[in-house]
Amino acid sequence: MKNDQTPECTSLFADVATTGRRLTRDEVERRRETGEKAAREGLALRELIGDHLTVVPAAWPEQSLTRRSTLDLLTAAEQSVDALSAGFERAQRLAVRQEGAERREFIDDLLYGRSDLGRTAERAEGFGLRLSQAHTVAVARGPQAYTEADLVPQHVERALIGRFGGRHVLLTTKSGRMVCIAPGDQPQVLAHFAQQAFAAIGEGQAAIGRP
Incomplete structure (x- = not known):
């Protein structure tokens, strides 16, 4: 997960530091999808976010950033982390609902002997x-x-x-x-x-x- 995302995130944050832009809708959705994938693969949310934030210093340009540029970069990092967490939690909710349905079906089979x-x-x-x-x-x-x-x-x-x-x-x-x-x-x-x-x-x- 970390190796797959690091080059893209480094490039993304570097662009934000240079231009001051916000993440696009597609970029936010890709972060959500990354969070969902991490949850399905059993990666801990803390580990996912920790790996993700390690690329922020790498995106820092060699010249000193202005206060405005620093805030823009931190805002983009916050956007990205929020999207990762949202995707992670979405996958967890789906897993819980699926597990609940499977549990109920199993209980029915067990108690009624229909399987x-x-x-x-x-x-x-x-x-x-x-x-x-x-x-x-x-x-x-x-x-x-x-x-x-x-x-x-x-x-x-x-x-x-x-x-x-x-x-x-x-x-x-x-x-x-x-x-x-x-x-x-x-x-x-x-x-x-x-x-x-x-x-x-x-x-x-x-x-x-x-x-």
């Missing part, structure tokens, strides 16, 4: 579950319906990950309820899910099934 068992087991591994062992399902509901994009399920999921790490746990939503699936020999995971869900909801119900 081939081999395919279900294969997909389960992608979500960190091993169907060769017993699992337990917990469900929580509140005064309103929830989706994966809502703050309450996200808060509960962060609490689970913060305490238990990966540990083969899947949290999603189904029919407006939060659903958590965990190995049957780890009741403390679902107990923590129920506690966190009840605290985040404020009022509602939580139930834990049997392995």
Whole structure:
């Protein structure tokens, strides 16, 4: 990513330093596309921006810049970073929506048994579950319906990950309820899910099934 973008960005910022112009619409869109590509490839946003900003000093002309030219260059760098971040976040939102849809489809297959068992087991591994062992399902509901994009399920999921790490746990939503699936020999995971869900909801119900 860095090697692909460095020559173009160096030339771009050098031109800005000389002319004082702003980035064009096409240049901004290319920065957004770069941010999206970085997110899809798993590059951290901090690393992406850090690599990007290293070319700013290289664009500085040998002669001293005026205050106006310095501000123009810094403004262009800010434009570029904003576009990179916007593209990165756009790709992340799309990934979250896609993952949420895949989770819901998997939960339907798992709970209703409508898919081939081999395919279900294969997909389960992608979500960190091993169907060769017993699992337990917990469900929580509140005064309103929830989706994966809502703050309450996200808060509960962060609490689970913060305490238990990966540990083969899947949290999603189904029919407006939060659903958590965990190995049957780890009741403390679902107990923590129920506690966190009840605290985040404020009022509602939580139930834990049997392995």
